Amino acid sequence: MDLRDVDLNLLLVFAELMQEGSVSKAADSLGMSQPGMSNALNRLRALLGDELLTRTGRGMQPTPYAERLSGPVSEALRLLHDAINFEMTFEPESSTRNFTIAMTDIGEIDFLSNLMRMLGTVAPRVSISTVRKDAANLKDELEAGAVDLAVGWLPDLNAGIFQRRLASSQYVCTFRKGHPLDKGPISLDEFSRADHVVVIAANTGHMMAEQELERLGIRRNVRLRIPHFSAVGHILGETDLVATLPGRLVNRSMLPFELAWSPLPIGLDPIPLNVFWSAKYHRDPANQWLRKMMFDSFDARVPRLPPALAVPAAFPG
Missing domain, CATH: 3.40.190.10 (Periplasmic binding protein-like II)
Structure with a gap:
């Protein structure tokens, strides 16, 4: 017999009938009508080619085939129930992930x-x-x-x-402490004439800021282009170059690299x-x-x- 030919709901009916030993009790337990349960039992008998339950003076009694089938069906339904209702957990204190x-x-x-x-x-x-x-x-x-x-x-x-x-993160103009621009707000002309280091970080939000400067027609004297941010603090701290950087990075870099900053002379969205x-x-x-x-x-x-x-x-x- 191919499982594709089996209505799995009938296995629930079979398990309940075996447990209750009564069509009416099994129907109540599954929320079915008694005629609906009787119809399901008849479908099971036709499918499995066995009476499964027979009426005797002691009530409904399972056939030998039904008794042999009962245990595996109940265990299969239990495993399926546990799999469907399985709740995954994660225990960070012991995890090595x-x-x-x-x-x-x-x-x-x-x-x-x-x-x-x-x-x-x-x-x-x-x-x-x-x-x-x-x-x-x-x-x-x-x-x-x-x-x-x-x-x-x-x-x-x-x-x-x-x-x-x-x-x-809001962008600012960043440079070493003591830089000629380390004097408060700077003008657009001062920003444009300064020597700039630019980070070319493709596929990042940083490129939005660079593209916006270009869209606004801001001309800069770019002396150095690098692909990473990790070197910027070292470069700014030891040269007169300036950089347009996100304020969150400046937070992390001001103390270790002795940097200063000024608001940009043009508005860039965070x-x-x-x-x-x-x-x-x-x-x-x-x-x-x-x-x-x-x-x-x-x-x-x-x-x-x-x-x-x-x-x-x-x-x-």
């Missing part, structure tokens, strides 16, 4: 120290790997579970991807930073826990950006 987060080096500078401090307290054996992924394959890797979360401004991630705002995850893992306990850690560790940090440029550390999602 490695999570993968896609982010840029600016994200690593801004987020990871706080996240790792928190994980050291609540999940001491959990580890984190960061990767660089372009938008072309990031969606596929999120859906496959190869990447658990992505952080940044990624407008091309849409269908099948959840997102929540983590923060927003760049949003979002956390992205696949709809496939939206209810996955481990992914839910990691998202909570991202937001909790971020909220715990008090921005050091001066009030004139400060933006909220997190937005309700």
Whole structure:
């Protein structure tokens, strides 16, 4: 007999009949009418080629075939019930899982120290790997579970991807302390004539700021172009170059590299930073826990950006 020929609801009927030993009691237990239960029993008899239950002076009694079938059917139904109602859990205190987060080096500078401090307290054996992924394959890797979360401004991630705002960052003009521009607000002419280092970080929110400067027709004397943010603090601290950078990065860089900043002489909208995850893992306990850690560790940090440029550390999602 092929299982495709079996109405699985009939197995529920069979298990209940075997337990109750009565058509009327089995019907009440399953919320069926007695004629409906009798009809189901007749369908079972026709399907299995056995009477299954026979009427005797002691009530309905199972046939030898029904007795042999009863145990395996009940166990199969129990396993199916447990599988359907299984609730996944994640225990961070004992987990040894490695999570993968896609982010840029600016994200690593801004987020990871706080996240790792928190994980050291609540999940001491959990580890984190960061990767660089372009938008072309990031969606596929999120859906496959190869990447658990992505952080940044990624407008091309849409269908099948959840997102929540983590923060927003205002751009400023940054330079070393004692720089000729370290004197308060600077003019557009001073900004344009300065020697600039520009970070060319493709497929990131930072390129929105660069594109907006170009759209506004802002001319800069660009002396250096680099692909990463990690070297900017070193370069600015030891030269007279200036850079247009997000305030959150400046927060992290002012003290170690002795940097100063000035408001940009033109208005740039703050760049949003979002956390992205696949709809496939939206209810996955481990992914839910990691998202909570991202937001909790971020909220715990008090921005050091001066009030004139400060933006909220997190937005309700």
